[in-house]
Amino acid sequence: MEEQEKSLSRRQKVKRVLTPVVFFVLIPLLLALGVWAFGDRSYNLIAAAVALLACVPFFVSFERRQKTSREIMVIAVMTGISVLGRFVFAPLPGFKPVTAVVIIAAISLGGEAGFIIGALSAIVSNIYFGQGPWTPFQMFSWGALGFLAGLAAKITVPDKEGGRISVMEKRWALIVAGIVGGALYSMLMDVWTVLAAEGTFGLPRYWAAVAAALPWVIVYAASNIVFLLLLTKPFVKKLERIKIKYEIFTIK
């Protein structure tokens, strides 16, 4: 028990130091380097590097955390499911269950696992669907959505019997999550679109890209809502069962 606490505090220490280092030192340094070395012309490379760096604190804390092989395996399975989902629904354009599966996994397994599942889903599914400079953006977008969903699931609301349940068990919360997920994913990916087409970043161009992507946002949001409403209950039930049966993911 004591040992566990010790490792917990060390983990927190590392996390506490590393996250600010990445966010407040490395990323500005990279931005400065971009301006200084390439004369402000290389937003796209710098942005891809920043997106990748933004994933680092999550990766490191995943490495440092005490995890059993069972927990690792469950994370791998959920990543596999989200990749398979992209295959299963590939004939329908824009109808990707990845966001939904990441959100559902995060609801049950926590934000950190959610980030890892989201980021790895991007890497693995792009092995089949095409790797590119957009991969870091997808990694961060899906990862961040997973992390946010994990945080949101901790908010509790009173239920009918007077107890408290996670807000994510409510239907309206899932609908909101689906819309936010679709919009956030599309808007983060539009940063890449603008950088790719322009080489530099301009707000008017960005809003134009966001407006042009609006039909896609609607498709994403609609498909997210469909997936979340249909899959959350059975998936969460199965994940909760595994969690109780094998005593995993108990510390959140």
Added chain:
Amino acid sequence: MRKTKESKGNKGDLDFAEKRTANALYKKRAGVTESFHPVILLVYFVGMAAVTMVTLHPVLLGVSFIGAVFCTGMLTGMRKLLKSLAYSIPMLAVIAVINPMFVHKGETILFFYNNNPVTLEAILYGAAAALMIVAVFYWFKCYSIVMTSDKVIYLFGRILPRLSLVLSMTLGFVPKLKKQYKKISAAQKSMGMYASNSVTDRVLSRFRVLSALVGWALESSVETADSMSAKGYGLRGRSSYATYSWTRRDLFILVFVLLALGVLTAGMSLGAGVGFYPAFKGISAGLWDIVAYAGIAVLGLFAGLMELWENIKWRLFVSKV
């Protein structure tokens, strides 16, 4: 992992996915570049993509584009290359046209569109940006052909062991899950479900199968995890096996690639400047410009030429026997 069996008789739900996987995984693997150490592949291809991403110089982009397409052609074969060019060339044209619609800077006005001037400079800028995107696209294509997942795991397994483990597990799970998905789907069909032709029914069937799959996968994965623990996963002092050895050739190639990258970077930061507005200026031939051109020519064509040379050697060897 790579030997996903293709079911030929069963026109199941996953035919599409199957085809995509087959395309992704059964790429023609003829290349000598593949036999380079993974570190070299990472440095070379990521380096080329990065160099391409930071410049808008038409000469540098042109050479980089030719190098990338050349290398892709050598790795995938002519037919596949032409197929992908049939997609990417129109894409290039579309991106080039978008820019002048937004940007009206530049002194050479060609014509007016919606009362806005369309300038030559804006078109040139759009063309350069488009060339950059397509060149980077092809560099990444080469990268994903030669950088197989086992090499990725070999490279990052020491820095991020747990993440690499999840990655390799997931890569193993995808074909396994796909197989099981088909089994569940077939079982449900044989029970008489989804007999109707309605689209909603067919879409909903996928949800039901996916849900059943999750239950199966979670349960069986825990068994795998226990077996891993029993074999001592995560204990201190366990070594891992890798087939990649560092040879003298690798050392030469790495030194060569790093030198060329250094020369190219120097050339690019001291010369090879480019400006589009108000008037295009870029193609000059100062000392550092020529250094940059030479650097990108040597580095950009390196992988493709290595492949070509190996092909020629192979042909000569075969004809002698």
